[in-house]
Amino acid sequence: KMILNSQWFGSGLALTTFFISDLLLNARDGIWMIIRRFTGFFNVPIIAVVLVGIFSKFVPPIAAKIAIVNHVVVYFMLMWGLPWMGVTIPIHFIHIQGLLFVLAVLIMLSIGQFKPLAEPHKYVPNARVEMVPWKLTIPTSILLFSLMVMSYIIFSPIGVAYENGIVSPMFWPVTLALTAVTIILYYIGYKVWSVKYENMLNNVHEKQIEENIDLLQGEPVRS
Secondary structure (H helix, E strand, C coil): CHHHHHHHHHHHHHHHHHHHHHHHHHCCCCHHHHHHHHHCCCHHHHHHHHHHHHHCCCCCHHHHHHHHHHHHHHHHHHHHHHHHCCCCCCCCHHHHHHHHHHHHHHHHHHHHHHCCCCCCCCCCCCCCCCCCCCCCHHHHHHHHHHHHHHHHHHCCCCCCCCCCCCCCCCHHHHHHHHHHHHHHHHHHHHHHHHHHHHHHHHHHHHHHHHHHHHHHHCCCCCC
């Protein structure tokens, strides 16, 4: 059902963008800046909610809902509402997003302080798929990170942005050095870090199973 709803939502969103795409011609600062401004509606409150959820077990769900609604309304007013009324906000929109991030965190922590959960939230895993760790998780992460660094090198003044040629004389030495470091870290990740990562996940999973058994049996959870 969730996949079906996502497909309908994605299709509707695609059709909507077809009809409003011509309006982007009026974007004086470019499409990228428009995207950055509009992503502020959801990325800032999502990050705030995730961080508070990680570091606090007593903040109730209503706090996240209030923080999200408040952020959307205040962000719209500061970015577009007040300027339409002739009121100019003399700070950059990135600073506005940063301030609203702090405000969202304070709202959730304040609600959690005055109306906390009766019991701390406890995550109970209920995996419906195989949870065996993939042995290539860390090596693949190293490879992806290396490719990201390589993309920055390619489009930097060292790479194709070099003014006096196709690429600078430093491009190939830097590329070879990055390749060597990637190979070394990939080997270490595959032989050492992956084993430690798998053992860590197995220990955590076994501990969670023991805690769940204790909860089902009505016994106190062993520390």
